[in-house]
Each structure stands twice: as C-alpha cells, then as structure tokens.
Amino acid sequence: MKAVVLDGIVLGLAFGLLGVGMTLVYGLGGVLNLAYGQIVILGAIVVMVVMEDGVATFLAAVLGVLAAAGVAVLLDLTLMRPVYRQHGEERTLLGLLLTLGAAFVIGGLLTWRYPAGALYINVSGEPVSIIGVPMAVGSLWASVIALAVAAVLLLFFGLTTFGRGVRSIIQDETGARLVGINPAFVRTVIFALSGALAGIVAITQSMSGPLTVNAGFELTTFALIVTVVGGLGSVAGAFLAGVLLGVVNSLSAHYIGQYITTIILLGAAALTILIRPRGLLGR
Amino acid sequence: MRTTRTIGRALLPIAVTAAILAILPSVWFGDSPYTTSLAVQALVFAAYGVGFNLIFGSTNQLFLCVGALAGVGGYGAVILIDETSLPMAAGVVVGTAGAALVGGLLSWIAVRRSLGIIFTGIVTLVFSLAFANLLLGQRELTGAETGLVVTAAADRLGDDDVGGYYLFAGLLVAFLIVFRALQLSHVGWAFRALRDDEVAAELAGVDVARYRIYAATIGSAMIGLTGALLAYSAGFISPATYSFDRVDVRVLVLVAFGGLGTLLGPVIGAGVFAILDEQLSTSLELREVLYGVFVIAIFLFFRHGVVSAVVSLYDRLSRRRQKPALQPSGD
Amino acid sequence: MLEVSGLAAGYLGERVIEGIDVEVRTGEAVAIIGSNGAGKTTLFRAIAGLLQPMEGRVVLDEKDLTRRPAHRISRAGIAYVPAERHLFPAMTLKSNLVLGAYPRRPDRETLELVYDLFPRLHERQRQQAGTLSGGEQQMLAVGRALMARPRLLMLDEPTTGLAPKIAQIAFEALEGLKKEGMTLLIAEQQVPLALSVAERGYVLENGRIRLSGTSAELDQNPEVRRAYLGVA
Numbered sequence: 072m073k074a075v076v077l078d079g080i081v082l083g084l085a086f087g088l089l090g091v092g093m094t095l096v097y098g099l100g101g102v103l104n105l106a107y108g109q110i111v112i113l114g115a116i117v118v119m120v121v122m123e124d125g126v127a128t129f130l131a132a133v134l135g136v137l138a139a140a141g142v143a144v145l146l147d148l149t150l151m152r153p154v155y156r157q158h159g160e161e162r163t164l165l166g167l168l169l170t171l172g173a174a175f176v177i178g179g180l181l182t183w184r185y186p187a188g189a190l191y192i193n194v195s196g197e198p199v200s201i202i203g204v205p206m207a208v209g210s211l212w213a214s215v216i217a218l219a220v221a222a223v224l225l226l227f228f229g230l231t232t233f234g235r236g237v238r239s240i241i242q243d244e245t246g247a248r249l250v251g252i253n254p255a256f257v258r259t260v261i262f263a264l265s266g267a268l269a270g271i272v273a274i275t276q277s278m279s280g281p282l283t284v285n286a287g288f289e290l291t292t293f294a295l296i297v298t299v300v301g302g303l304g305s306v307a308g309a310f311l312a313g314v315l316l317g318v319v320n321s322l323s324a325h326y327i328g329q330y331i332t333t334i335i336l337l338g339a340a341a342l343t344i345l346i347r348p349r350g351l352l353g354r
Numbered sequence: 355m356r357t358t359r360t361i362g363r364a365l366l367p368i369a370v371t372a373a374i375l376a377i378l379p380s381v382w383f384g385d386s387p388y389t390t391s392l393a394v395q396a397l398v399f400a401a402y403g404v405g406f407n408l409i410f411g412s413t414n415q416l417f418l419c420v421g422a423l424a425g426v427g428g429y430g431a432v433i434l435i436d437e438t439s440l441p442m443a444a445g446v447v448v449g450t451a452g453a454a455l456v457g458g459l460l461s462w463i464a465v466r467r468s469l470g471i472i473f474t475g476i477v478t479l480v481f482s483l484a485f486a487n488l489l490l491g492q493r494e495l496t497g498a499e500t501g502l503v504v505t506a507a508a509d510r511l512g513d514d515d516v517g518g519y520y521l522f523a524g525l526l527v528a529f530l531i532v533f534r535a536l537q538l539s540h541v542g543w544a545f546r547a548l549r550d551d552e553v554a555a556e557l558a559g560v561d562v563a564r565y566r567i568y569a570a571t572i573g574s575a576m577i578g579l580t581g582a583l584l585a586y587s588a589g590f591i592s593p594a595t596y597s598f599d600r601v602d603v604r605v606l607v608l609v610a611f612g613g614l615g616t617l618l619g620p621v622i623g624a625g626v627f628a629i630l631d632e633q634l635s636t637s638l639e640l641r642e643v644l645y646g647v648f649v650i651a652i653f654l655f656f657r658h659g660v661v662s663a664v665v666s667l668y669d670r671l672s673r674r675r676q677k678p679a680l681q682p683s684g685d
Numbered sequence: 686m687l688e689v690s691g692l693a694a695g696y697l698g699e700r701v702i703e704g705i706d707v708e709v710r711t712g713e714a715v716a717i718i719g720s721n722g723a724g725k726t727t728l729f730r731a732i733a734g735l736l737q738p739m740e741g742r743v744v745l746d747e748k749d750l751t752r753r754p755a756h757r758i759s760r761a762g763i764a765y766v767p768a769e770r771h772l773f774p775a776m777t778l779k780s781n782l783v784l785g786a787y788p789r790r791p792d793r794e795t796l797e798l799v800y801d802l803f804p805r806l807h808e809r810q811r812q813q814a815g816t817l818s819g820g821e822q823q824m825l826a827v828g829r830a831l832m833a834r835p836r837l838l839m840l841d842e843p844t845t846g847l848a849p850k851i852a853q854i855a856f857e858a859l860e861g862l863k864k865e866g867m868t869l870l871i872a873e874q875q876v877p878l879a880l881s882v883a884e885r886g887y888v889l890e891n892g893r894i895r896l897s898g899t900s901a902e903l904d905q906n907p908e909v910r911r912a913y914l915g916v917a
Contacts, residue, residue: 103472153654163472164416168653175603175646183639232790239773239784245735246771248755249764251787251833288599292483299476330491337480337487344473345463 074204075325081210083317084217087310089272090297092265098241098304100258102166106174108290114139114270115190115282116181136270143266147259178287188284190277213275224306241304296340302353312351364538367618368530375523379516390519396628397522398584403609403620404529405576411615412545413569416475421601422485423574424581427453428591431582432504446582453578454571461570465563482598489593501592504585518587529576607645610652613659622661686711686868687837692741694731701727702892714869716879719889725872729841733765734758764835768842770826774815778825781814785832799828802858820851839870856882880904
C-alpha cells in the first residue's frame, strides 16, 4: 500500500508539472493550448536527435527545453495574435481550435519524420529506499526536479514584481493595463515559460520510462485534466490536483484496473466542471 | 402560407443533391469497390456532419463526441443483437435511441449547469475519451481493440458495395430533408435567434434550454443511426472506427469547411475531403498535418466556410447587383 | 500640460464623442460635467488609451500620446481611475498599491503619502481588496493611481456608489492632493462637488463640448443647471 501511494505521489508530481504549463497560459490568456502535449514531444525529439549526435545528456536537455520554449514563442507570436484580439468565450474557442490544428501539424510532422522516435534517459544507480519502499532513481530525480520547479514558480509568482504583474492580469486585465503592465508582452513571456516547462516535462517523463513520439495527445489530455481540477492559472492548484490525481490513479490502477482508472480521472475533470468549475484553487 | 412552389424551392438543393448522388455510381465508380468504399465513407461523414451541424452549427453546443455517439449507436446495436438474437432492425433502433438519449442527456447537463461552449466541449471530450476507454476495458462485451465481427451484417449492403452506397445516400438525403424541415419551421427560427444572441432570444420568449436539448437529441439520433448502420454495412467494428481522431476532428473540419449551420455544408465538405484523401493516400501522418493546416486556415480566415467565401468572392468579381453574401442556414 | 484637440471616439464605428477640445494646465483641477451617456467615460477611456481615438490628438507636455496603448500612457504619467475601479480583488490592499508603481518598485515615501491621505488603507493593508467596502475600494483605487507618481490624475465619477458623507471625504482628499500640486481631471455628475474642487470645467452633452469656463461662471449658468438635471 505504501508503495502504491508513493508511486502515486511520484506520478502526481509529474502530472502537476505537466499541468502547470497549460494552466498558466489558460489562466492568463484564456487560451487552452491543445498543442501542449506535442510541444513536450517536440522537446523530447530534439533531445533524442541531439543525443544521437553525441551531445552530452545535460546539454541535450538544455537544448530540448530551449527548443520547446522557442516553438511556444513562435506559436504565441503567430497563431495567438488573432486569438487575443477576441475576448471571452470567442477567444477561448478560437484558441482551442487553432491550437488543435497546431497540435495536428506538429504531431503529424514529428511522427512522420521520426516514426519510431522515443526518448529514454537512463539514470544509473541502485534503487533508493524511501520509508522502506525501493524507488527507481530515475523517478526520484523526476520528482525532485518537479518539486524544485514548483518551488521556483511559487516564489517567482509570489514575490517578484513581474510575477505579481502576471497575477494581476489574471485578476483584472484592465486594471493591469492601467498600472502600466503590457499584457501582450507578459503573455508571450508566460507562453515561452510554458514551453520551457513542456521541455522539462519531456526530460522528467523520459527518466521514468521511454517517452514515445505518439504520446502527445495523451499528455495533452492529462494536462487538461490537471488544469481543470486544479483551477485556472493556479500553480499551487496544478500541483495539488496533480498529486491527488496521481495517488488516485495509482490506487485505482492497482486495485481496480487500467481502463477504469483513466475513466475515473476523466470523470474527476467532468465532475469538477459540473460541481466546482473554478477548480480546487482557482478563482 | 406554404405554396407548393415554396416547398419545391426549399427542397430544390436536396433534390439536386439526391439526383447527383443517384447517378454518381454509374458515372464515376466504374465497378471499383475501392472507389465505392471511398464514396460510402464520404456519405457516412456527411451524415455525421448533418447531425453535428444541428448540434454545433445550429445551437452552438460544442459536442466533441461525435465518434462516441456513433459508437453508442454502433456498439449498442451490435452488442444487443449478439446478446439477444433480436433482428437487425431492433438493434439499429436501440442503438439510435441510446445515442439520442446520451446526446440529450449531455445537452441537458450542459444546460442545467449553464456550461459555456468551452466547458461543454471539455465535458463532451471527456465523455468521448471515457467511452473509448470503456470499450477497451470491457473486453468480453466489446472485444476491445480486436473489435467485433458483426455476424448479422447485411450481405449486399457492404461498405464497398453499391447497395451500401445507396443505403447511406438515402440516409443522407433523409437527414437533409429533416434538417431543412427544421430550418424552415419555427424551430429553425428559434435556433437562429439563440445563435445570434442568446439573451435576446430568451427575452423574446425562446426557451433556449429546450431548443438546445431538442437539437442535441435529434442530432445525436442522426449520428447514432449512422453509426449503427455503419456497423452493419462494414461487418466489423473496433474502437478505432469511432475514435476521436478518426471521426470528430474530420467532421469538425469538413463541416466548418462547407459552412457551419448551412444545409449542404457537410455534403460539400465531405465530398472535398474525400477527393483530398484520395489524392493524399500516401502518408497518414502528412494527412494529419494537412488537416491541422486546414483547421487553422478555416478558423482564421473562413469562419463562415470556404464555400461561402468562394461564393462571395464570385459575387464581388462578377460585380452583380448588391446581393447579400451567402447567408448561413439559408435565411 | 494635457492638450486634447479634435478628439473623436466611439464603439463599433459609431462616434460617441466628437470634436473634443480640452486643456488642463499644470497644477489645475478641471471638471468634465455631463449627465449619463454624455460621453464622459468614452472621453476618459480614449485619453487613457483603453479606447483608440478615431480622430484628433492627445498631447501630454509636447509628447503625442494619441493611439498609444494604455500601459504606455500609464507609464507616460497619466493615471486613470475608472468608475469600475478595476482593482485586483484576490490581492491584499498593500499588493494593489505596490502594483500601482509598476514597473518600478514602490518607494517608501509615496506609500507613506498614500497612507497619510487615506489612513483607513493603512489599517486594512493586509485585507483582500475584494472584501473592502465601496468607499475603501475607491480610496484604494486612487491610492494605487498615486503610487506611480503621475503627472495627471484622471478620475471618472469618483463618487459613484458612495454615501454622501463618504463622497464628501473623498473630495476633501482630492482638495488635499491639489494643494500638494497634483493636476486633476475629474468627470462628475454631481456638479456642485466637482465645481468645488475644480477651477475650470467643460460641459459635455451628447458627445460634444457645449460650454466651458471657470467654475464660478459655470455655477451661475442656467444651462449648466439643465445639464445637471439631465433634462433635454
């Protein structure tokens, strides 16, 4: 039982990290980036290709993160411009549809060029024992990275002027403009950040097991579930929802079954929308 | 006052379409089962499209579960027959009713909880994925990935037979007639009102909730019926037959291409994409890329459908008398 | 300091205001009076950059600010306090003030100044802005605008939703600001209050300037009384 819960927490931290990138963009700009999973895969493929050319793992990881951030910025500067010109539901709908299209373009190109592409970062070492349960080193590293990212993000948004500016846009965009904040610039920065986070997800996911080129849609689905349950734009919410869902996933998969587990997670998202649309920690 | 001429004019586009569909096999297919199956597929998607058009195009409910609804129809029908040895017709009826019920229920929930377009989209997407997982999980009942062989499949209505072609052509024409009838009735008026401005419609006395559920139920019934008949025609179904990537994205693109809310939008869209598919039969992945490009292009530049844009371009080029651009839903 | 010439603005192609000429000199307090729908808010939004003008110019101390986006105009020194206030409801009162100084970090002096002006804000500085009363929110909105040390402070109907006694206090605070040398542009429906603080005023009616003059002149004017009552 301990092992199952610990596995759940490890999985949950990965979920949280996955959801954070999507929830920031959704909370800030009202855009649901359905291409998010594909950006993760793009980061992974870049790392894979670069490593095949003999580049050291760490440098390859950095390149992957930069590539993902770069693609995100490109997306923001091109497709998102017409989206931000809309407001409210129109904006979210157009954003959803355009990013869906982008998901197919990116995903299609990647699977076409690298049909057997997969990234696996083997972290060597004996399993470490946490409260009596042996945990794979790779998974532990992934969790540590996720926690570190969570801490950095919370500090950034809580304490820095820029971070406060981001939160202010989420709460009242007009008010933010009136105090001198440029929402367009902030949105581009956050989009880039979400891309970088996607790159980090690619790294951490591939530490726990091979990340294949067609996992994009699945990643987007889980990111969406975490975003919905955690609440728009809430970093803490994404990680909280992630860990909760991770533990639920782990328990359910162990005691019930694989397919029902996915249905349960999907159900959690639907239930959140129906009962508490703002999510756990959203406004 | 409906004169025969008015009715005639209203049904003209459908009659023309029916005529074209009727002669198509002899003109184009040349006895090739491959071409026939392509045509059948196009008809199936056009039929899905009419249902989707009723739900999204007419009442703004983003139902991202077309495939799942078709699956309810298809799997519902087949499993019922397998378990109870009732005749095929019963299976189809039950499957269709099931889909209608599910669709109506989803709409009812969306209405009761005042879900906007986005949340409706997410909830229906969740249903889509959950349904797919359900199919995979219930092995004994559904055969999971390996699929189900439809033992009661009709012989000459196969999806690469001319018989199958005429079955779905007839189905499509029937759907178009229903769509048209709704469009021209007070129901259609209510749809247009609520799509234009929901609040104004409510104030004008339109029970938005009721009409939404109404549209969703009929549209879902159409989708479910198509899914059930597809099962019998194809003789074999699997979760892939009704998956989100295979069905929903394609339906969304082709209906948007032809024009959301228009009568023949789904038909034109399905036709164009069938031809496109044929030309690009090489790479599945590149086709995916192209779909993505289309989605982006359509929703950025051709909000009212490519067809409508082409028509207004033609109007402007030939510099005719000031004529309003092609109105969606044939006002 | 502020020169608005020939300004026209509106929504969806329709002009709400047209041919507006307004001038505010340094250290002055100017009032824009008019009834509901006259176009006061549209005028202010156009000056503040929340709305793109269709015609005309907005110049602040020789710098042409026409058509600049709102955040640039804010950084150029025009602080706008809209009628809806647009505070950050889930942030503390203090955080709201701190953000007022964006992108700079707030300096102690200005913060002290704001707290001196509105002691109530100091008391409730850790409270969430969304839970404040109407009067406190208005004080916070003005305080936040002051944090940027603006050249010009624009207030749109500062007394909306305030009890008469609170409205009185609010205008006394504005008097205090004026004494400190702040330049004010105030839009108000409550003519006596507005004219008590302002030296000059403009009467806006149906989107056009109908009258202008010193407060004394406007106060005596029978047409002003008509505009005040909003009777056609």
